[in-house]
Structure formats: structure tokens, C-alpha cells
């Protein structure tokens with residue numbers, strides 16, 4: 001199937017000339033708008049703010065490749081739009097927006113019982129497996145996080161922003177400026193420090209996502225009244241004491257299958273192990289989620305989470321800034 005190339009007029013009309021009312025948010029690649037096509041189909045338009053430096057044909061070819069990635073747990077790219085220097089991507093619209101808006105909101109997270117959480121976890125794992133292994137392109141996401149997991153009308157999870165690092169920035173940013181692209185709090189240590197990415201750095205991000213989904217708390221900015229450290233350290237301490245269940249959100253414990261809940265937390269600790277080779281592949285993660293087989297023990301996590309080996313400049317929110325971090329590796333090397 002060929003990717004649709006939309007006329008600028010069609011997109012402007014669908015979004016009411018990119019009206020403020022239709023703005024869904026603002027991510028690292030630029031603002032996102034909701035739109036409705038003349039046939040009634042709802043769309044989300046990502047207006048890329050940074051020029052990727054690509055000519056129109058190159059951009060179209062990359063969009064074509066991304067559009068070929070089709071899986072029930074990936075957001076579908078419907079097409080693109082080119083207007084002068086501007087580049088836009090047109091996605092299917094996800095009415096329930098992103099996962100972060102549910103799990104970190106005390107009222108809205110009650111909409112999701114444990115079984116729905118588990119369905120979301122398994123869906124994200126399958127979507128990532130498809131990107132790593134089953135798709136022809138073999139994509140490493142590089143920025144998996146709760147705001148990049150969108151939810152359709154039935155709360156099925158769909159990973160978004162896949163292919164973006166490869167296509168619209170990452171490789172170029174790294175090649176040209178020695179910087180890595182990702183989000184602080186989700187980046188695997190080898191990626192954050194040495195700029196080395198692999199499918200196993202995505203597995204690390206998946207582990208963090210899993211911890212966040214189950215605890216309802218963000219790894220970044222995690223606060224606990226009587227101890228220091230982040231969510232990972234807290235999880236590790238509880239694991240050592242055999243009290244991992246204390247990390248889970250109370251509502252999940254009430255509505256959940258406790259052995260499955262514990263199993264998911266155990267899997268998350270396997271995914272965030274220090275050395276990439278110790279982490280399971282996404283194929284193993286999918287198998288572990290779907291079976292009751294005994295799981296290996298995670299290796300000591302300890303070490304680096306006590307220190308901040310680099311300075312990350314980041315911000316987040318809908319104020320036009322991005323939650324994306326660009327960490328200069330020359331800065332890292334200098335320390």
C-alpha cells in the first residue's frame with residue numbers, strides 16, 4: 001500500500017487551520033493537531049518543527065517505509081503532507097490519547113483495572129517485538145515511554161513515534177552533533193552515557209514503563225518520604241526485602257491477580273539490568289508474560305542510579321517545550 005500524500009489545503013481544512021482548539025499537545029518533534037477529514041475520518045497531524053533536512057522525495061520515501069509497519073499495537077501512519085519547507089505526518093486518531101494521562105492521574109487510573117493494565121502491558125510488548133524482529137525494517141524505537149503509548153476507543157495500546165529517531169532526527173543528530181535522543185528516566189545507561197543503542201536499550205525502556213504502569217508513579221521525579229533514590233532503586237530495595245508488591249498501586253492490588261502482578265514486576269527488573277546482554281529480548285519478554293515458567297533472578301542493579309553522570313537539560317508539558325533530552329556526549333566524555 002502506498003502512503004497517501006495529502007494536500008496542505010486538506011490538512012488545513014481538517015484541523016480548522018491548525019486552530020488552538022484542535023491542538024492535542026506538543027512533543028519533541030513539534031505540535032500535534034486533531035483533525036477531521038471530509039469523509040469524517042479523524043486524524044492526528046504531527047507538524048514537524050525541525051526541518052529534517054530531507055528533500056520532499058526522501059521524506060516521502062521514509063514516510064512510505066513507516067507506513068508499511070503495520071501491527072495492531074502500532075499507531076498507523078496514514079500519510080504525509082509537504083508544504084514548502086514544512087513536513088507533516090498524518091496518523092490515525094486515538095480517542096483515549098496517551099497512557100501517561102491515565103496511569104499518573106489518580107481518578108482516571110481507576111478506569112483501568114488490573115486486567116486492562118495487563119492487556120496494555122502485553123500489547124506494548126507485542127508491538128515492540130514486531131518492531132525489533134518481525135517487521136522488515138527492524139526498528140529500534142529509542143524513545144519508548146508512557147506518552148508514546150496511545151489508546152484506542154477500546155483501550156488497546158498502540159505505540160507511536162516509532163521510526164522517528166531513525167527517520168527524522170536521531171541518526172542525523174548523532175552523526176552531526178554527537179548527541180543522543182531519548183528521554184531522561186527511560187534511557188538505558190549504555191545509551192545515555194555512550195550513545196550506544198540496540199534493541200536491548202528499548203528493553204530497558206520497556207522495563208521502566210512496566211514499573212511505572214504498575215506503581216502509577218514516574219521514574220523521573222519519584223519521591224519517597226523516608227528514602228532517597230529513584231523508582232528503580234526503590235523497586236530494587238523492595239525486591240531484596242521480598243516486598244515487591246508494596247510498589248504496586250493499591251487499586252491494582254485490589255483488582256489484580258497478585259501472582260501476575262508480581263511476575264510483571266519481576267520481568268521489569270530483568271529488563272532494567274545494567275548489562276544489555278543480561279536483559280531478555282522482547283521475544284522472551286512476550287513468552288514470560290504469557291506463561292508461568294520460572295523466571296531467572298535479576299542481577300544486582302545498584303551502581304549508577306546513585307549518581308548523575310551527566311547533566312540533562314529537559315522540560316516537559318504543553319508549553320511548547322519538549323520532554324526529549326539531547327545529551328551531549330562530548331560533555332559526558334569531559335567528565
Ligand SMILES: Nc1ncnc2c1ncn2[C@@H]1O[C@H](COP(=O)(O)OP(=O)(O)OP(=O)(O)O)[C@@H](O)[C@H]1O
Pocket residue numbers: 024025026027028029030031032044046075091092093094095097098143147148150160161322323324
Ligand atoms: N495519533 C494520536 N491520537 C491522539 N493523540 C495523539 C496522537 N499522537 C499524539 N497525540 C497526543 O499529542 C501529544 C503530543 O504527542 P507527541 O508524540 O508529539 O509528544 P510526546 O509523546 O508528548 O513527547 P515526545 O515527542 O518527546 O515523544 C500527546 O499528548 C499525545 O497524547
